[in-house]
Amino acid sequence: MSSFDDAFTALIGNEGGYSNNPRDPGGETMWGITARVARANGYAGAMKALPLQTAKAIAKREYWDPLCLDQFDARIAFQMFDANYNGGPTVRWAQQASGVPVDGKISPRTIDAIRATDPVEFCLRFLAYRLKYLTGLRAWPTFGRGWSGRIASNMLKGGS
Known part of the structure; x- marks a missing residue:
């Protein structure tokens, strides 16, 4: 992956189309975009009619x-984009994976630390923090299989 366009194409492979699962706290979604975010x-x-290009923008x-x-x-x-799209403290995971103090802010210090970290090492650590977080959620029994499959697919797409 070399750009937002490539990352978005890979992400849509994870998200799919329309969903309105009553157990999903995000509620009604299309292309992974919740109704709240779309509005x-x-x-x-x-x-159900949300155009893919609108979702992309x-x-x-x-x-x-x-x-x-x-x-x-x-x-x-890609890994940070997918995590941010799917939900969770993405910047905190990135800070943990790159070894800087965790404050949840994407500052120049955080950007520099991420850029200085070997991408493979970063992705492995980042995905480990993401998975640990997800397994602690109350929704894990319902959505855990899908979330872990998503992370495995991301690893196979070159995320590590």
Whole structure:
């Protein structure tokens, strides 16, 4: 993966299309975009009709750009993007994986530390912190198989 476009294509392979699982705290989603996020970004239509290009624009604005992912190795950028899209303390995991103090802020210090970390080492640590977090969620019995499968697929896509 070399860009946002490649990362988004890989991410959509994880997300799929429409979902409205009553057990999912995110509620109704299309392309992994929740109704709440879609509405906050000006989309007023039915979620089942959310165009992929609209989801892509929202994903870049909400989940890619705030983490400055264009500054990182593509493998790191993809893992952080997928985690941010899926939910969880992405910056904290990145800070733990790169060995800087954890404050949850994507600062120049954090960016420099991530960039200085070997991408394979970073991805392995990052995914370990992500998986440990997910296994502690109350929703793990319902969604854990899918989440662990997602992480395994990400590793096979070159994330480590």
